[in-house]
Amino acid sequence: MGDDAHLLERVGTGDADAFTRIYDRFADRVFRYALTLLRDRHLAEEVTQETMLAVWNGATGFSGQSRVSTWIFGIARHQAHRLLGKEVRARRAPDEPVSIPDPAAVVEQEQAVSSALATLPEPQREVVFLTFYAGLSYPEIAALLGVPEGTIKSRMFHARRKLAEVLQ
């Protein structure tokens, strides 16, 4: 059993210290995932909060069939889509550009890629995030998104072509 799975097992018994460690390992990644999907800081904050609470309250529901990271990203994705549905019903269009930190602190190329990433359609942006940042395999991403593996490869193909132009 991996470290994360062991920690999650302890969270299931009400171990607050184990939950703190899980929070420290995943909260930033969940927030950035939500920001990538929703492009709205307030919604991303809410997704992160609801996701981590769901982990605390539902750790015993982790079956061990996937990696802990995949399980947590799955919860975050569900929360993001739930909130997005509420936002759409409330007729508020969350379409701010993805925030990047102080431009002086990042290299020019990263800024260019960040900007290019923000222009990708959400399904492509999500695959890029889950591949290059979250480190998920394409079968894991396909399972998480509930789409065929070929769809993941196709989304990556189109995303790469656009992002590679920025790097030229």
Add this chain to the structure above:
Amino acid sequence: MIDCERARELMPWYVTGTLSAAETRELVSHLAECAACRDELVTTIRLGRTVNQAIAGMPGAPDTVRSRVVPTREVPVAQLDLGSFLVGFSLGLSVTGRTAPVNGDLRLLGRRVNLFKTRKKEV
């Protein structure tokens, strides 16, 4: 052997080390024979690294989320001891900020064994 299209399809996950062993072997065999795909691999490595760094540079979860979600440590507020130091029973009440777990411990020859602990999550 796989063709260039299949090789390029697999490259992003080769870069992140998440391909299966069989797919990795297929891709490496192709790369050994194809200079164009080796160039493409270099581009994909650069892209993967830059994307990773760009996303890692995005803001992390605000502290306000942490303060709302992470439980605070248990602070004992009351304890009832029955029996002696060697043999007895303790009932303790603690608070964590959002919960108030109750512990029941059996004391036997100076050792303490937890019998039960209520766990009520109120977050």
